[in-house]
Amino acid sequence: MNEADQAMLAVDFCGLSLTSPLVLLSGCVGFGEEYTRVRGYSNRDAGAVCLKGTTLEPRLGNRPHRVYETAMGMLNAIGLQNPGARYVVDKILPTLDFSETRFIANLSGSTVEEYAEVARIFDDSPIDAMEINISCPNVKEGGVAFGNDPDMSARVVAACRKATSKPIITKLSPNQTNIAENARRCIEAGTDGFAVINTLMGMAIDIEDRVPIIGNNQGGLSGPAIKPIALLKVHQVYQVCREHGIPIIGQGGVNSVQDALEFLIAGASAVGVGTALFYDPLICPKLNRGIVDYLKRHGLSHVAQLTGSLRLNS
């Protein structure tokens, strides 16, 4: 891609300069180096890479099976397997090449204090931003239990806000009644941006043994199956964000150029790519190319012009 085309894709997100609106989603790309195993893959094709969910202490995660294919989707219940925030900051971040892309930490905890402590640890690191995961459906404590309660969501965001001056992106759950109200409370509490949405809770059953296939019994549903839900949630959250100038990473089942464009038009400033990488690890350059081609075809000079350009039927 030439420089002029690349410039069309540049996005300012919470003060971070992203070379592309594409963001690789937490939990899909490990701690940033895993996909570089693939020949032809480059972190440079993504505007940002969200690292695996990190807690204060190491976690083994859930028992297998942890992933299972469903109709145009996938269930997962990893259970936040991670080596703990201190290890990530001391041992993993120094191995990342920060010239390649922006790296975003993903924070999780069982208590408000734990979230804040993890935020403090990452605050003293080269990480570019922090995503607060108050929507993980696969752990018993914290996670979605916080994300589904606007009061708790706001408390987590406020605690992290005090702990860091780096940009905070709050990852919202679709498994709640009023996502827009939750977003409003998180903005008041100091979030700089949102990631919309996390996975939807789901189940698959082995009918021979009559047991859930996922070791954790339930899991989070991702993939093309959830895209229409995600789009609506982005649209709803955008209505709140617009007046505050708060940007959204739109995510959930993005699998094609069409999908990425839909999220941008619905109100996203950046677009998350997760499950689609599993099918096509080389998808990012194709999406970047396709977005540029669309912009040119529509006489637009910059991807930001698409954000929230949706015209509702009257």
Next chain:
Amino acid sequence: MNKPHRDTICVEEAEIISHDAWPGNQYILRILAEGIAADAKPGSFVHLTVDPQRPMRRPISIMRANPKTGMVDLLYKVVGEGTTLLSHRKPGERINVMGPIGNGFTVDQTRSLPLLIGGGVGMPPMIFLAEHYTELAGYHPFVILGSEVPFPFQAEPSKLIIPGMPDGVIAGVPLLEEWGIPSRLTSLQGYPGCHEGYVTDLARQWLDAMDESDRKQVIIYSCGPHPMLEAVAKLAKAYNLPCQVSLEEFMACAVGGCAGCVVKVETDTGPAMKRVCVDGPVFEAATVF
């Protein structure tokens, strides 16, 4: 910064060269995938798309890989909708394949008598490892394969004598025989020339028939269903033999990114969840079972 893991996995639009059905819903798929064939090692696997309507790829172990011709042979069994769709793919079509992936088997230079035990669709890595041994001097591998559906090859009476085998257990794998590697087959289905029992029964008889000094030369490699691997690991422990097993698990990314395919292993610092895709698929049996 040194990053040796980078660029180790190819993504190829591989042409299907042949796709042969065998009884028991088994298929042998030959693809032209030069990058994968060049770097494949016994125990490594590919991760392939089955259909654009199926968002997850399927991990399939490599049976043979020829770096000169670029051919990669895979054996799989139809077990669900994904593999059913795969079985419909025709020669001449292309299929997106990632590979080679994973840490393969490690040859132990101090042990000249490798025992290779494969069960069901766990047979392919044993074939690959056996072929690898043909390139090495000083080793005398023995292969035991078990299956509860007809074997995906035409078994023939073996001309290679193996001490300790029960009477009538003479069926072997022609390909291995060609390579000068003895093999025997087991099944509970009463197939001619096969041992009616488990792979571990034959393994035990083979081990019992050798003297103590020979037994110290044995190392066991295995791939197959989990209960079989557990039995193999138990056997290895009973005879105090090193044992490497290749595992399988539902898999999403296959590059270490999602931690979806883990197995619990014992490490020096306690239990850990290791990724079958890039930490494995081959593990020391004693750390898993």
